[in-house]
Amino acid sequence: xxxxxxDKNIPNLPEKITEKKKKPKMVAxxxxxxxxxCQACVPFCPVDCIAPVPDGKYETIIPPVQIRFNECTGxxxxxxxxxKMTWDAIEMLPTATFEEVYQIELSDATTPPxxxxxxx
Ligand code: SF4
Ligand code: SF4
Numbered sequence: 001x002x003x004x005x006x007d008k009n010i011p012n013l014p015e016k017i018t019e020k021k022k023k024p025k026m027v028a029x030x031x032x033x034x035x036x037x038c039q040a041c042v043p044f045c046p047v048d049c050i051a052p053v054p055d056g057k058y059e060t061i062i063p064p065v066q067i068r069f070n071e072c073t074g075x076x077x078x079x080x081x082x083x084k085m086t087w088d089a090i091e092m093l094p095t096a097t098f099e100e101v102y103q104i105e106l107s108d109a110t111t112p113p114x115x116x117x118x119x120x
Contacts (some may be wrong), residue, residue, distance in 0.1 A: 008080055009084075010081055010084050011044065011080070013043055013044060014046040023106055023107065024072060024073050024095055024106075025074055025095055026092045026093065026094055027067070027069055027072050027094075027095055027106065028067050028072050028074065028076065028078050028090050028091070029069075029090065029093050030050075030064060030065055030066055030067055030089055030090050031091065032053065032058075032064040032066065032089075033064075034087060034089035035064035035087065036064070036086060036087055036089070037052065037060070037062035037063050037064050037065060038086050039052070040081055040082065040085045041065065041078040041081045041086075041090065042065065044077050044078060046075060046077065047071050047073055048071075049067055049071035049072050050067055050068075050078060051065060051068070052064070052065050052066075053065065064089075069098070069102075069104065069106065074095070076092050079092050
């Protein structure tokens with residue numbers, strides 16, 4: 001996948017959680033059918049926007065994780081962690097592609113609210 005390098009080493013855990021300020025170039029998307037729910041990626045996200053899928057969607061004991069897209073900075077750390085440590089269940093999509101596929105318009109700190117549905 002263009003735009004990020006799976007072969008880069010796994011980074012250190014973030015020292016503190018930050019906030020997204022600008023609309024990112026890329027957005028992380030979890031393939032929920034491929035995700036084991038191991039949560040290895042969760043502590044590496046510098047903006048803490050990866051969380052288990054809420055109860056009810058899956059009957060499995062360990063649900064997959066999902067990304068709060070509106071908070072994702074597109075840093076790709078989670079994708080690298082997943083590829084290196086577990087399962088390769090995270091894809092980085094260009095933001096324009098993401099918005100088209102999911103019909104969600106991402107925004108940034110200057111144009112809240114985040115993640116508003118696209119008007120028809
Ligand atoms: S590291 Fe990969 S398999 Fe594990 S929870 Fe994260 S996305 Fe899912
Ligand atoms: S790319 Fe992954 S690690 Fe980076 S902000 Fe988005 S969800 Fe978090």
